[in-house]
Amino acid sequence: MTRNLREHILQTASGLFYSQGIKATGIDTIVKASGVAKMSLYKYFPSKDDLVVAHLQRSKEVMLSFINCGIAGEDKTAEQKLLAVFDVFAEILANPEFRGCPFINASAEFADAPAPVRQAVANFSEALHKLLADLALQAGIADAQQLARQLSMLITGAVVSKQIEKQPDTMRTAYIAAKILIEQGAKTRI
Amino acid sequence: MTRNLREHILQTASGLFYSQGIKATGIDTIVKASGVAKMSLYKYFPSKDDLVVAHLQRSKEVMLSFINCGIAGEDKTAEQKLLAVFDVFAEILANPEFRGCPFINASAEFADAPAPVRQAVANFSEALHKLLADLALQAGIADAQQLARQLSMLITGAVVSKQIEKQPDTMRTAYIAAKILIEQGAKTRI
DNA sequence: AAAAAGACAGACAGACCTGTCTATTTACAT
């Protein structure tokens, strides 16, 4: 039961943090929503910051496994997988519960963030970059790092744009741009 | 004196909101930093939300005039002006006091934002898009709207990436990608 | 110079938030 309880608290908190914002979600709200005693929460997460870090860690894992799942397939070329990443994000953005990127939001909420929070935020960014860079490398693109940075900027920009405006085809625009950048990069193969 | 006082309060608040975050900046902090009486602040800005909206409005004007200033020049072609926008942002990102985009940050801080705040955030985004779309149109690019959306995503992505990671040449990467997208767009002239 | 308006200084109410503490109940293991 102990593992379940921790997981249950984290799951509840994660949902609230994402949908309402971290600072806007009080401990009491999490306690009430999860139907757990406050002391239990503080047993597994000694402070709210610990809970926030765990939430970001969890979000990172969820996101990465979601992406990896979406680009899987032996029949896909590396270039197709790069584009498939954009399809995954298109799906995420289409979800009516989409409320922006949890990492970007956290980064903005914690201007003078405690180090662990900032670190957790940077982690996902790096992981996504590495994933893209590996694919670009597999595609034989000469400056794989550069292309990966460009694509990750496009994704970031699309996610934020979608959050601010309401435009429905945001990710489609990013997809088209990505295709152009990938093709251009592919001209300078190793 | 009355206009000056209002302006002085707004200027102080704007600086604090940007550097420390909006929710993290209390009214008392603004009062102390501006050396003004609390009652004076509440006279000109009946609530903190009013002050936040004024701050975003002000930031929008500052940013737009900064951009317009950076791309001015009779000798520049429309395409050069598009790229000059990226140079302006490179300058902004190079500033050691850079702390992300005030609008994106506000959007993330106010998950369930009051309508006026969300509106003020969307305003800048639209203004930037319009500026880019007009330049793309002047450059004779067929799908000017599409290119403008792509470029504004790149800018947004670069700004956020810079905020999260510490990479020094973020805007350079965006610039190169922009060049490719503009050239590609220019192939399908009207 | 006197009167009126504007600005300052800071106390205060009411709400909310984090984190702690105690007392009670539930679940389990021996």
Add this chain to the structure above:
DNA sequence: ATGTAAATAGACAGGTCTGTCTGTCTTTTT
């Protein structure tokens, strides 16, 4: 069955925040 560990319920302290209120001082106007 009984003792131990875990979970619950909720009061509480200490702090912070917004927004209000009251007096005092300064400036301007007449």
